[in-house]
Amino acid sequence: MARRSGRRPGDSGTRDSIRAAAGRQFAEQGFDRTSLRSIAAEAEVDPGLVSHFFGSKHKLFVAVVELPFDPATVIPRLFGGDRDAIGTRVAGFLAGVLEDPAARQRMVGLVRAAASEPEAAVMVRERLTRDVFTPMVAQLGVPDADLRASLLASQVVGLVMARYVVAIEPLASLPAPALAAAIAPNLQQYLAGTLTPGPSAG
Amino acid sequence: MARRSGRRPGDSGTRDSIRAAAGRQFAEQGFDRTSLRSIAAEAEVDPGLVSHFFGSKHKLFVAVVELPFDPATVIPRLFGGDRDAIGTRVAGFLAGVLEDPAARQRMVGLVRAAASEPEAAVMVRERLTRDVFTPMVAQLGVPDADLRASLLASQVVGLVMARYVVAIEPLASLPAPALAAAIAPNLQQYLAGTLTPGPSAG
Numbered sequence: 226m227a228r229r230s231g232r233r234p235g236d237s238g239t240r241d242s243i244r245a246a247a248g249r250q251f252a253e254q255g256f257d258r259t260s261l262r263s264i265a266a267e268a269e270v271d272p273g274l275v276s277h278f279f280g281s282k283h284k285l286f287v288a289v290v291e292l293p294f295d296p297a298t299v300i301p302r303l304f305g306g307d308r309d310a311i312g313t314r315v316a317g318f319l320a321g322v323l324e325d326p327a328a329r330q331r332m333v334g335l336v337r338a339a340a341s342e343p344e345a346a347v348m349v350r351e352r353l354t355r356d357v358f359t360p361m362v363a364q365l366g367v368p369d370a371d372l373r374a375s376l377l378a379s380q381v382v383g384l385v386m387a388r389y390v391v392a393i394e395p396l397a398s399l400p401a402p403a404l405a406a407a408i409a410p411n412l413q414q415y416l417a418g419t420l421t422p423g424p425s426a427g
Numbered sequence: 428m429a430r431r432s433g434r435r436p437g438d439s440g441t442r443d444s445i446r447a448a449a450g451r452q453f454a455e456q457g458f459d460r461t462s463l464r465s466i467a468a469e470a471e472v473d474p475g476l477v478s479h480f481f482g483s484k485h486k487l488f489v490a491v492v493e494l495p496f497d498p499a500t501v502i503p504r505l506f507g508g509d510r511d512a513i514g515t516r517v518a519g520f521l522a523g524v525l526e527d528p529a530a531r532q533r534m535v536g537l538v539r540a541a542a543s544e545p546e547a548a549v550m551v552r553e554r555l556t557r558d559v560f561t562p563m564v565a566q567l568g569v570p571d572a573d574l575r576a577s578l579l580a581s582q583v584v585g586l587v588m589a590r591y592v593v594a595i596e597p598l599a600s601l602p603a604p605a606l607a608a609a610i611a612p613n614l615q616q617y618l619a620g621t622l623t624p625g626p627s628a629g
Binding site: 380 | 457459460538539541542543548551552556573574577578580581582583584585586588589590592593594595596597598599601605608609610612613616617620621622623
């Protein structure tokens, strides 16, 4: 609630510190338990300034919880090689993104909010499936692209939940290269494998 | 808030209707947005009765959000056949459990609450990994049993999130047999496949 003296409403540092506080609180406390007041307190600004810059809590959420990478540059890079190693490339990219604290915070914020806030659920659908997974899978030229995209999303969302929110060990403390190796075959299966039942290998 | 006349505190029907209301609200609204008052209103009892029977909101949550099956009977059944089809059996079981509305509601309640409530996150860890996945994987006699259990949990939690909470299509409306077929190879991989990096098949 403290207001740092000398800050003016037009100060871009104020906007940045509100964004930083909001991103951290949405990720760590979830959408419901975060308030404009708690964000203002952490950013050391007047609560009125938060409303002034960002409007409602929902609008602030939309402003700060974005994907931690640009799909337009990432997708061509991941899909430039052979199809049989696409799972390995996507797994390595995902594990690498989640190593960066700021990027991890955004992903965790998105996934946690989706569990409690219908608007965030819509954002997860749009950000992860429409903007990332569906265009990725479409480039592979495989059947059932939409189903593959949604299955991939299920594993990515579950991974963020299990590793960072529920913190299930040893997954929670698995080094990134081991994580990438463990999930790569499954991402490969969802991206380019057979989705219909086959004969048992037993 | 209405109190149904004629109900007495000892009435087992009262306890059941509180349980039913609580289970539904925890699943549909999440832990944070559910209150003893809102549960009492739906169950048509006095809020004091909810506290009388169950204590705090957290204790009520623990009482109503349980696994929708008994691991002690399920695990031997799933693990009675050959190891190469274990993914198919677990996938079929999971897809079948989630077809039942009451069982689905419990799973969704558990997963949604885990995203917002630290106590529920502990429950998810204990109920899903300690009580189910870890004993299952231990029976397979494979290396890295704990890691396999946590990876399996990540896919199950992600599936519940993507299919029922975020409702990503077409996964959200996929018939149970197609769902089981789509996830079976990945459950097989986590349960009995190789988790370390291998040479690219490309």
